[in-house]
Amino acid sequence: MSTDIKSLGSFVWSIAELLRGDFKQSEYGKVILPFIVLRRLDCILDETKSAVLDMASSLPADMDDEARDTLLAGVVGQNIRLYNLSRFTFATLKGQDAKDIHKNLIEYVTKFSPNVRDIFLDKFLFTDQLKRLNDAGLLFQVFDRFTQIDLHLNKVSNIEMGYLFEDLIRRFSEISNETAGEHYTPREVIRLIVSLLLVNDKEALTGSGVIRQIYDPAAGTGGMLSIAEMEMKELNERIRVELFGQELNPESFAICKSDMLVTGHNPENIAFGNTLTQDAHAGKRFHYMLSNPPYGVDWKKYADPIKDEAAELGMQGRFGAGLPRISDGQLLFLQHMISKMRNDEQGTRIGIVMNGSPLFTGGAGSGESEIRRWMLENDWVEAIIALPTDLFYNTGIQTYVWLLTNRKDPARRGKVQLIDASGERFWKPMRKSLGSKRREIPQDATDEIARIYHDMLNGNSDWADVSKIFDTTDFGYREIRVERPLKLRVEWSEGGKEALLEAKPFQKLDEGSQAKALTLVQSLLSGGHWMNADSFAKAMDDLFKKSGLKFGAPVKKAILNAFTERDEEAETCTDKKGNPEADTTLRDHELVPLGEDWKDYVAREVTPFVPDAWVDESYTDTQDGKVGRVGYEINFNRYFYQYVPPRPLEEIDAELKTLEAEIAGLLKEVVA
Template identity: 70%
Template sequence: MQASENVKSLSSFAWSIAEILRGDFKQSEYGNVILPFIVLRRLDCILEASKANVLEASDALPDGVDDLTRDMMLFDAVGDGIKVYNLSALTLDKMRNQEPGQLYDNLIKYITSFSSNVRDIFIEKFLFIDHLKRLRDGKILWPVFERFVQIDLHKSEVSNVEMGYLFEELIRRFSEISNETAGEHFTPREVIRLIVDLLVAHDADSLVGRGIIRQVYDPAAGTGGMLALAEEALANLNSDIRVELFGQELNPQSFAVCRSDMLVTGHDPEQIAFGNTLTEDAHKGKRFHYMLSNPPYGVDWKKYKDPIVEEAGELGVDGRFGAGLPRVSDGQLLFLQHMISKMRHDSAGSRIGIVMNGSPLFTGGAGSGESEIRRWMLENDWVEAIIALPTDLFYNTGIQTYVWILTNRKEPARRGKAQLIDASGERFWSSMRKSLGSKRREIPEAARNEILQIYADFEHADPNVSKVFATTEFGYREVRVERPLRLRFEVTEERLETLKEEKAFAKLNGADQEAILVALGKWPAGKSWMDRERFLDDLDTLAKAEKLSLKAPIKKAIGSALGEQDESAEICMDAKGQPEADTSLRDHELVPPGERWQDYIAREVTPFVADAWVDEGYTDAQDGEVGRVGYEISFNRYFYKYVPPRPLTEIDTELKALEAEIAGLLQEVVD
């Protein structure tokens, strides 16, 4: 379903009101006025029909009634499951017929007459009273108000789904002009629909019948678009199903829009929480049937890392972040771990759909936080499918994105396996007639259905778009390969200058430094040592002859300054008589899953570097075996498409044309 012409018309009309704000408000502040006015008008239209019932019910309330009872009785008076009321006798239309000079006071009274769940949204999250005061002081409150009252937002004219589109379009526009990140607020509807369809793909039979309840959660809810479409999809499968929506959102404006939408659609607004999901889990202990999210990409979590690190350290795998912590420059895998922690462990289980950029697939080597998180997910067999989407789908970025589908109730055929789908090709997208920010492409319904069919087929016939792997195939064992240190020692002017810069040597007094330099200068010019032991023996002999006291740090500094790598030199041995490793030649080999590292090294390393050996002290923290286990998922490797180089004649012709162009430009400069 695409945004209707009605929504586009409403968006353009609301946007036109920004012209009145020009001068009194910065462009980045337009949304602070227009969005709360849209919410206010929507609530005003919805509550209009029940206004008399609510006022009558309020007058009939017994003295001393507690807040909870009062709210429940007045919610009943509103009806339709709507959990919001307003006790003012005014409506926006009635205010329009009163004196303009009374408007500010009337609006304040009207806003403060809402039930507390809405009153707090306007006052604390939208900061609407502050903006109304600025409108009044700028003498533009009345013209702005009058334009908003012209918008008909009754449910008969604008559905809840259309309201979602309206909010998204307005937020996108405001984000563009203020250089904010629109993608942090909402996700394109066709992407959400794909995620939702993938989540419920196996559930048609289990959702049939009466008394079915499903709980849906989004930890980065934005304006609530994902939750709304998930509910719509479930209702299409079963009109009698009861869907409970839960979410949390950090952005005050997005939270206000989302909670307002929950209010007017009959959901419990208290299930949409405000705050940072990663540091303050508002739904602690809750478990959900379906979870979906589009967390912010590449967002730094350094400023609030302390409680996250503390939770990971104290609770480990019993908490939300026990698998590992990604680098502080990107928190996507924190959101995914958080969602996994909220899986249900009953027969219904849970399914998760999350869209992320490419970083969580491959960032971080063996033993890193990212790799350990991937290892945890794959070894627990939660990753069901990953779908690569086309570029240029999102409003704020054109980068490649991926939909991950995870579940703890895989069908038997999928157990121990993960499906990768490359849906980034031209057959899966179409160009938009008009770009919206960075969004230049969309996934048409036919392409979405094809992706769903490829997913359903599992073992798909076309390996160019779908491949199935055992989850262990994404793993590897990283072993550390060392090579021996070989040094040639020689006294030269250049190396003596290097010695002067050695920290231990520089700490000596001037006389001792000079004595050492003079002594070293007595060795014959051009003399060299290919064996470190012989060099050190000769150094001791020289020191004894020159009556120098060379302590271990000074001897080490001299060796470091006068020594140079030379493959023809003898191997340097350590105190235990074992070859000393040259850290500059250290390398790491990635041993494929299922193969012994000894066999791999014997085949891939020893024939080419005979003196190399594996550091058997470099072990995995979990299994204690030699080498560290790592996991990565490389779409580029699995779906590599060979592109032949251009013919040499074509390249040569292009170079000659460029040379002629450059020569012409140079001639113009000379002339």
């Protein structure tokens, strides 16, 4: 961010201070952001104002609205798709009587072209804020301060406007405890993602007649889209870039749509609403997709339509691969993006920023694991890059860039590249922190990460601890269920008697039956304990029959539960078919690498240590029906872990003695 933009941001922030007392801090943005957009549009339309009004007066009253809009926007030129038919500008409004400012501003705003009126009236709800300002006697003061800002295109570029919006949103979010990260992504992170998406496509993007479509399902203020376009234009100024997006937050949507209007893009390509439940671009396919969806945000309140789509459409819909846990919807966004991949020769490339959860959360058979399985078995995942911590304005957690494509180069097929770009060589500290953002990725580090990815470095020389390439199957495993036999010792105890008397099946018996059953059980156990629970159960059953007692299975089970204890020295219990009965408390699960036969694994890793264990072969995978459930996880720490030996004890001891001496000295000073 340039010094000028920082200064401009500080000046705008000072305007927000005028609102103190009459507005809550959380409401500052609802006033300042639309005023910034309004001032920007006023500056852009300033030079052509008279020409637009002249054209409007010459057009027939019964002219088609669409044709009228096209002609009037054409007068503005520069591919700007908007106009204003009010007689006012900020300059002329300032010259009017201050008491008329509310009425005149309303006229000014409502005389914009329909695509801009929608932004101010429906999304910013700007007329409500103007009324509140007017009622508080602040409207003219705030307006007057905004007239002092020069936002003409030759003074502030669209990229710089993006920086300004981000700086203001961050500040407003901090004072109101909102999540700034849901609105935008730091620009150097976006540049890294775009560099990774384009580094292998430079040749395909050159020449004339090239058209590319870019999509962001969580567009925010449009930063990702605008930077992606800018980077493409630098590669080929003749390229035609079409931008598409959808955004749920009304203020962010309004900013993004106004940016599209100013930069000559079709504003209708930016949709308002929930991407996951109301796909505004259903059926569309895109060349490039990039996004930074919210981290750890639950989707409970709109879960029903998502679950319905998954159940009704299955793999023909967006969420057929699986549903992640309700507390985090990141993988829903990724599945949505995959559903919009092009199936032609050009295919699609995806870049998405997520936290660590999608890498490893969820065991075999879970929604997360099944989604990872679907992506890896379809060979869409090309690379995953671990970013430094403390990059984002609202969180310091570890984040990762996932790169996916359905047109892998032959050398990458069946492979996934992991890049650990979290080390000090890839970031530098900021001179002044911005919220939780304390670090940034310099351009030379961005270039280096892109080169590591492009060259497919695989543990080469200086990058042995940074880049590694794996087969997609290396992340998969079969979770097999290992059982151990149930071994029970049966013996009489007063505690067991009390437990039996409290058991519901036993309480249903009359008092006489209860007393007789207890007497018979005690008689069986009077000679000591039984090391074979099956033999005891048979003997008890025979004794009950001889005594005329007819108890159901629940009562007999309650008796066994009351007087049995697990004992490794006891004999194994068996089921009705004579098979060993499993002790569920000793049940374990082993993760067998996909490339290995589970029988060989058990023979090597289980049987030598637990000879009586066996594998439950009824525990099978729902997709291939084989023994064990297939799971996938990507654990960066496992692949990039570096052992750091502890300090020598002598060094630690010496440090402790030094600290003790310092503490003793401080205590003496206190006493003195």
